[in-house]
Amino acid sequence: MIDQQLAEVANLSIVIAIVLYVLALLGFAADLASTSQRRSDARLEAKDRAEAAVPATVGAGPGDAAGERPEPEAPAEQPAAPGSMSPQTFAFLLSSAAVVLHALGVVLRAVATARVPWANMYEFATTSSAVVMLAFLIFSLRRRELRSLGTFVVGPVLLLLLAAQTFWIVPAAELTPSLQNSHWLVIHIGVAVLATALSILGAVVAAMQLLTARHERALAARRTEGEADPAHWGGFGRVLDRLPSSTSLEALSFRIHSVAFVCWTFTLIFGAIWARDAWGRYWGWDPKEVWTFIIWVIYAAYLHARATGGFRGSRAAWLALAGFTAVVFNYTIVNTVINGLHSYSGL
Numbered sequence: 001m002i003d004q005q006l007a008e009v010a011n012l013s014i015v016i017a018i019v020l021y022v023l024a025l026l027g028f029a030a031d032l033a034s035t036s037q038r039r040s041d042a043r044l045e046a047k048d049r050a051e052a053a054v055p056a057t058v059g060a061g062p063g064d065a066a067g068e069r070p071e072p073e074a075p076a077e078q079p080a081a082p083g084s085m086s087p088q089t090f091a092f093l094l095s096s097a098a099v100v101l102h103a104l105g106v107v108l109r110a111v112a113t114a115r116v117p118w119a120n121m122y123e124f125a126t127t128s129s130a131v132v133m134l135a136f137l138i139f140s141l142r143r144r145e146l147r148s149l150g151t152f153v154v155g156p157v158l159l160l161l162l163a164a165q166t167f168w169i170v171p172a173a174e175l176t177p178s179l180q181n182s183h184w185l186v187i188h189i190g191v192a193v194l195a196t197a198l199s200i201l202g203a204v205v206a207a208m209q210l211l212t213a214r215h216e217r218a219l220a221a222r223r224t225e226g227e228a229d230p231a232h233w234g235g236f237g238r239v240l241d242r243l244p245s246s247t248s249l250e251a252l253s254f255r256i257h258s259v260a261f262v263c264w265t266f267t268l269i270f271g272a273i274w275a276r277d278a279w280g281r282y283w284g285w286d287p288k289e290v291w292t293f294i295i296w297v298i299y300a301a302y303l304h305a306r307a308t309g310g311f312r313g314s315r316a317a318w319l320a321l322a323g324f325t326a327v328v329f330n331y332t333i334v335n336t337v338i339n340g341l342h343s344y345s346g347l
Contacts (some may be wrong), residue, residue, distance in 0.1 A: 003112040007172035010108035013101050014126055018165070020098035021158045027091025032239045034087065042160045051121040088147055095154060097139060102130045113172050118189050119179060121335055124196075125164035129157045131197035131219075134219035139252075153203050160200075169309055184274035191270060195263035195328060199295075202256040203324035205249055206317040211313050214245035250313060254306050257320055261299045277342065287340040298323035 106127050110117040117123045132153070140147045212264050214238055243249070267310040271292065283289060302319040305311035334340070 001114075002172050002174060004172060006112035007107055010105045010112060010172075011169075013105035013108060015165070017098045017102040017105060018158065018161050019276045020094050020101065020156055021161070024094035024098060025151060025302060026159060027087045027094060028147075028154060029086035030146070031091060032148065032151060037137040040082040043121060057193040078226045088150070090237065091150055092137075092140065092147055095150065099130065099133045099137060099191065102126070102133065105132055113174065114173055115183045116186050116190065118193055119175055119185070120168075121331075122164050122168040122170055123170060124189070124193060124331075125160055128163075128193045128200070129160045131194060132157050132200050135197065135201055145244050148244070149204070149208060151200065152208055156204060182274065182278070184270060184277065188267065189272050191263050194265045195260055195267050197329065198256055198260035198263060199324050199327045201338055202253055202260055203321055204323075205256060206320040208243060209246050209249035209253055210314055210317050210321075212240050212243055212249060213317075215240045216246055246313075250317070253317065253320060254303075257302060257323075261296075261303055264299060265297045268292055284341070285289055287334050287339045288330070291307070291326065291334050295323055295330060298326055 001279075106117050106123075109123060109126070118127045136146075136149075136153045140150075174180075175185075218237075244252075271289065274287075275284065276282050298319060302316055303322060305316040305319055
């Protein structure tokens, strides 16, 4: 028996979470913009002071070469005033509140339907996006510098939730007969939810790794050419200055994708076992099976490339993004356009 009123409360909880995510996104973006502007102003001020001091330093002493001076350093970022809250902290708290409501909506949907909340595309999207945000908050609690990625994590999660609420939402309903009375729905799809969530988070980190690495190379080249102000990409470059280094992002991306690969491996294994119980064979070249295997192969290639010296860094990151592209195709096109035995989108 479906409790439709409880299902409506679950949907309302997720809608409120979306509103809080929008506010959190604005907060993270405001933090990046304000800090980037302060650093830009400080850099220009330090440059002007250094240029004004050049005539006085020329010939000042036998150990000073005419016109030579160290590269001016921008002043360190000023901490927030006592009793005030930075936009980043405010956005982080909003994200935490949104995740609580988001998870509550997922749990209430499960209670309303008396089953696990991932039996169709809408439920899969809401559950996996909740896992993405929960993982991001846990990582950010351990390493505060990762909070600077908030804009780039909350943004995709918000897009996924808006797509789910707009295109994929379906009324709460009982399971189709083919899914009833099977514990593999909990095991197989549960692991697939975790794998998808980690793939989303890993793709965000890999994309920022690529942008940061290119930004760092451009800055290094400009300094080599002797430019006094090696700023690159304007305002967006100053935003990238706030992020962890490309090396740190690469290490984080590798850890996330390593766990995601294990989850995709068990998704394949558990899916094959369930297929044997349901259809009498382990493998039947169903589109969903094929694309899940393609995802597994791409991520295996990524991990192998990451362990090979010549393919580390940006080359490996591109493979990670290729794997995520396959995940998106598998979740959208295969679920809605290509007919197969795994047609459980609910649309």
